[in-house]
Structures are given as C-alpha cells and as structure tokens.
C-alpha cells in the first residue's frame with residue numbers, strides 16, 4: 001500500500017498543488033503565521049519563527065512596545081524587508097484591535113498563531129507565593145494567560161481554512177517549582193485556557209496546543225531567581241541529562257503547526273528532556 005493511501009487527507013497539501021512535486025513542497029508553504037513574543041534573538045518565539053519561516057510560512061510579528069521595536073526589526077527583517085511588524089501590548093484590547101486591523105490590511109487569512117508571552121512583577125518571583133499581591137496576581141494572569149484568549153478570539157475569524165494556535169508553558173503549572181510562584185498559577189490558567197479554546201475552536205478545525213518547555217536562558221527566564229540552578233538541576237536529573245536547546249522547541253513548534261499534528265488539539269506537549277516524567281530523582 002502506498003503511504004498516501006493510509007495517511008489519507010493528511011497529504012492533500014502535497015497533491016493539491018500540481019506545479020510542485022511532493023519533495024519540493026515545504027510543510028508550511030502558503031501558510032501565514034502571526035508570531036507574538038519576540039524580544040531578542042534568545043526568545044523562544046524567535047526559535048519557532050525561524051522554524052516556521054524555513055518551512056515556508058509567511059510571518060507577521062507583534063512586539064510589546066518601542067523598546068523592543070529595533071530588535072524585532074533587525075531579526076524579522078532578515079525574512080524580507082516587507083515583513084509586517086506591528087506593536088501589540090497584549091494587556092490592551094485597543095492595541096490588539098489595532099494590530100489585527102494592520103494584519104487584515106496585509107493578509108486576508110491567518111493559519112498560525114504563536115503566543116510566546118509571559119510577565120509577572122519581579123517581586124512576585126522573589127518572595128514566597130503566599131505574599132503575592134492582588135495586583136501581581138492580576139497582571140500575571142492578564143498578560144500571561146488571558147492574552148491567549150484575546151489573541152485567539154481576534155485570530156480565529158481569519159483562520160477560515162482551519163489553523164494552529166500554539167502557546168508556551170512551563171512545568172510550574174502542575175507542580176511547585178521554587179520562585180516560579182504566581183507564574184506557575186498563571187501557566188495553569190494558560191493550559192486550562194488552551195483546552196477550553198481547543199473545544200470552542202475545534203469545529204472550525206483550529207487546533208490549540210501548548211509546548212511545555214524545559215528551562216532556556218532567555219530574558220524572561222532571567223527574571224526568575226535561582227534560574228541558573230534550575231538549568232543545572234535539569235542537567236543532573238532529566239532523563240536525557242541535558243537541557244533543551246531552542247532549535248528543539250522550534251522543531252516541535254513546526255510539528256504542531258503542520259499537518260502531521262492535524263488531529264492533536266488541547267494538549268500540553270513536554271519538550272523538557274523528559275524531566276516531567278520523574279517522580280523521584282536518580
């Protein structure tokens with residue numbers, strides 16, 4: 001039996017475009033993706049954006065504010081001078097509306113959305129969780145979890161041919177990780193939001209998943225006290241005895257965006273050198 005027969009409609013992207021042979025066709029060719037969360041070249045969003053770009057997707061970038069504009073222009077500019085980059089502070093409904101107005105001016109559809117955004121006030125990541133103020137709790141959930149709901153609601157009407165929405169989570173959502181504090185609680189909300197969004201958007205063939213990444217040395221990670229100890233801890237105790245590298249997050253991000261993951265939705269996929277399976281350290 002030819003592989004196409006049992007893989008069924010998963011391969012229609014290859015057969016639908018007659019002027020390309022199956023070998024030439026890149027997995028995300030013809031797709032338009034929105035990437036939210038590039039701050040600099042170490043950002044996980046940048047690793048996933050590179051994988052999506054190399055797979056043939058056309059990308060749009062949002063950035064948090066003028067402070068990061070230059071960085072994003074420098075990075076995303078390497079994908080072509082006309083790459084669309086729009087400011088979008090996700091704590092503002094008006095900025096989200098304006099960003100999507102700008103995106104709709106350029107593109108009549110969207111296939112992919114990457115949400116790679118988190119924030120909690122620094123003091124909430126230093127003391128005990130019990131000390132979390134009402135305001136720090138609100139901000140962490142607003143920026144790190146609610147924003148996935150808001151961006152998905154704005155993106156979904158543009159995903160008329162189905163789509164893939166991807167958010168970044170961390171193990172602190174399900175177990176206590178020292179100093180991760182309110183960010184862990186916000187990640188639990190992000191992961192639950194992923195499931196509810198997956199149920200809402202499933203009938204439109206829009207999939208929503210999270211990657212739960214092992215620690216990666218980024219700007220956001222440096223805000224967590226004891227972060228370098230975390231890297232050492234994973235190296236010592238994860239089954240693979242090493243930390244993940246951003247390219248591996250890019251590869252999983254590409255898989256989840258591709259037709260290979262066409263029946264995967266509402267899931268949290270661990271890309272953490274296996275750390276999450278351990279119940280007691282060896």
Ligand code: NAD
Nearest residue numbers: 037038039043044064089090117118168215216218219220
């Ligand atoms: P990063 O600092 O490069 O990215 C965080 C991004 O969030 C930045 O681009 C920042 O501008 C953006 N952001 C924060 N507040 C925002 C707001 N109000 N509006 C718009 N954007 C805002 O760090 P990163 O590690 O690449 O983080 C990306 C995602 O990956 C986050 O969700 C983070 O929690 C998650 N994650 C990171 C790790 C890690 O170890 N680095 C592990 C697991 C999950």
